[in-house]
Amino acid sequence: MVKVFQGEKSEYYMDGILESNLQSAKDAIKKDWDMIFLVDGYEGCLSGETEIQISRNKVSKRYNIKWLYNQFNNDPDKIVPKTKNWDLSKLSYVRAFNGSDIRLHKIHNVIYSGTKVVYRLTLDNGKSIKATEGHKFLTRTGWKELKDLVINQDELMHDSLHPKKTKRKRIKLYDIMLGVDYHPNTKCGRVEVHKLIYEAYINKLHFTEYLDILLNEPEKAKRLKFIDPTKFHVHHKDGCHYNNSIDNLKLIKKEEHWLYHGKNIYAHFSQGVPLFSKVKNISFVGPEDTYDIQCEEPHHNFVANGIIAHNSGKSVFAMQCAYFCDPTLNLNRVAFTSKEFTDVITKAKKHEAVVYDEAYTGLSSRATMSVINRALVSMLAEIRQKNLFVFIVMPTFFDLDKYVALWRSRALFHVYVTKGFQRGYFRFYSMERKKILFVLGKKYYNYSKPKDNFHGRFTNNYVLDEVKYRAKKRKSLLYRAKKREEAEVKRAIEDGLFERAVSLKGKIPNGLIMEMLGMPAGTFYGKLKRLEQENEIA
Incomplete structure (x- = not known):
């Protein structure tokens, strides 16, 4: 690790090989096109109703994660009475697995992750939790994302203490x-x-x-x-x-x-013996506000609803790299939506760095058919000569549009967690190896082939103001959720008008319905076919 100075007083450490490669990029950009880097790594999220056992002031109590978020972030949702505001100078602890047993571990922060689709995971022992498909859980064979868990096969680690209240008598451990x-x-x-x-x-x-x-x-x-x-x-x-x-x-x-x-x-205090229970069921729930907990070094996991869950931090790594490339980096050049990203790119000056954080909804291959995303992809082709450092942060680059994933990005940084449950690690894939990885790994989202060019560690140091960064990210996520809700309402109204119009067969010609709804013929007949199929099934 080499020391990197942040201004005159602050400093942080960076992997030596990474520092050397970024320095080469800084030298090359002066005579080359812009440098687009991808930073991926799943960071799952939990439903706001998830219960977390918290110990503070020598008192242990259960809180839902949404309540914790408001305690740690000045109550943005206005749900905490003034008489119950926590003094954050007094440390809060969550139960975490340290490699051998379950102990208390310091909480760094609780974050809002936006509205996301969640699933309910249920174990044989009755414990359950709602999480996104990318949230990682500890199994007998290591960390696995929810979407990769196998029912009746995978066994998840859970806490032996504080079971959910039932009518059954609980086992109590006393000194002999x-x-x-x-x-x-x-x-x-x-x-x-x-x-x-x-x-x-x-x-x-x-x-x-x-x-x-x-x-x-x-x-x-x-x-x-x-x-x-x-x-x-x-x-x-x-x-x-x-x-x-x-x-x-x-x-x-x-x-x-x-x-x-x-x-x-x-x-x-409160040491627990880790136990295991098989996955009984995984069922779709739908979109919900989601949250995550950031734990301090070295154990980046926590007990949620009695189950060992994981947290990670690719945004910190991306901002460290961007700051190294451009020490003038500030929050004005950190974007969270495709519109913000487009505006920032347009205003950025030569050789500056830009971070597109959580770019999943803007550059996902499943969403690039929208007008905004088509414009975004075409914009990337138009900014070749601006010589910018662009860091795109997302859960996985396998869901990227091929143009961005294969041809317009220079390298991939994959942030991951070790088998020893430690975060703060990355793998670097060059442009050529990244292409091979996309082809070989996309089917199963597998990062094992080809071998990375090099790998290393990074520290949990924010190069920008963490509080302001969190506030800006939350504001963007809430705006995104609001726009999605408005689109869903608009779509529901349009579907209602469409169904009402086509129900008046013989009274209103199809051409007039298309004109009234402003709907192209292809869209109209496609919706009409789906509606007829649904009516047949019903």
Whole structure:
């Protein structure tokens, strides 16, 4: 990693090979066309009603993710009463898998991801969650996107604690306690086993011999040594409350014990044993507002509705690369819609960098038939001589229009998560390898062939103001959702008028209906055929 300076005071680190390649691009752009780079990597999203177990101020409680988003972002939806506003200077923790068990982990932020189509994923154990098709879940064989999960085959990791409320009695884990009739410091006639093991040790007795005395010989028990619980505690050195080896036990003052656990409360509190349950069903739900949680390094996953889910961060990487190419980069040149992108490209000066963030709806091959997207693709052909650095951020480049994916982009950065559940990694594919990858991998969305040119790491450093970036992104996503709703309403009205008009057979000629609705003949007869087929089925 090499140090990259951001202004006079700030700095961040960048992969050395990546820095060298971007520097070559900076040199080449002065005598070449513009440089269009693709940055992809699925970043799934969850329904606003998803429940997250949060620990803050030593209190653990369940909240839905929409509520959390409003707490972390100054309540844009106006759903949090003033009396319940959180003090964000006090840290909030989510349950996360650390590679061996489930512990508490710091939350960095909660983000709004826009209105997206979600699916309901249900496990055999009854746990369920609504998420986008690209959201990743942890299985026995690693992270898998929802769309790749196989019913009755894949097993998903879930949390062993805090199950959803039912009428069934829950399993409760307590420290093991033994009944000892003649121990002077008991709780209802019982003492925790790790204390008994340590007391047997200081009395130089075998554990079973010590227990036998406490159960059967009251006079002999009076002569034994006991730990005064008002002054001393028996501490587990490794933090595991069930490792009662004498080498793991240590007698310390009560105040020292409290101080230790006060400093490390979130390292050892609420640990859970990860379990697995098979996928029972996946069903279509429809469009909903979606959200995601950003966790701090190093564990970028969290427990949602009791299931281990994942989060990632390709936008940060794209902005770091863009800033390296053009240190004058600002939020005015970060676009979230095709119209914003077109405006930014038109106004950009020679050699400047532009970021088209979450370009899925603007450059997706499934959407390029719209007038806006056809104009956008043609615009890319017209800006060759502007010598711009253009970074297009999207979930997967396999859904791009072929013209952009194969011929107009110089390289692909694929952001991914390692098998060890760590994010902050990327693979680089040159123009030639990117073409081969598109041909070989498109059918199954597979990035394994060909091998990348090089791969590396990136850090979670925002080169632009994160708060302002989030606010601008949310505003654009909400605008996009509003326009989609308006289009759906307009389409519903047009469909209603169409059905009403064609129901008056013989009274209104087809030509007049087409003229009244402003509908081309091809569209009219296509809709008429679909309507007749639907009526036959009904």
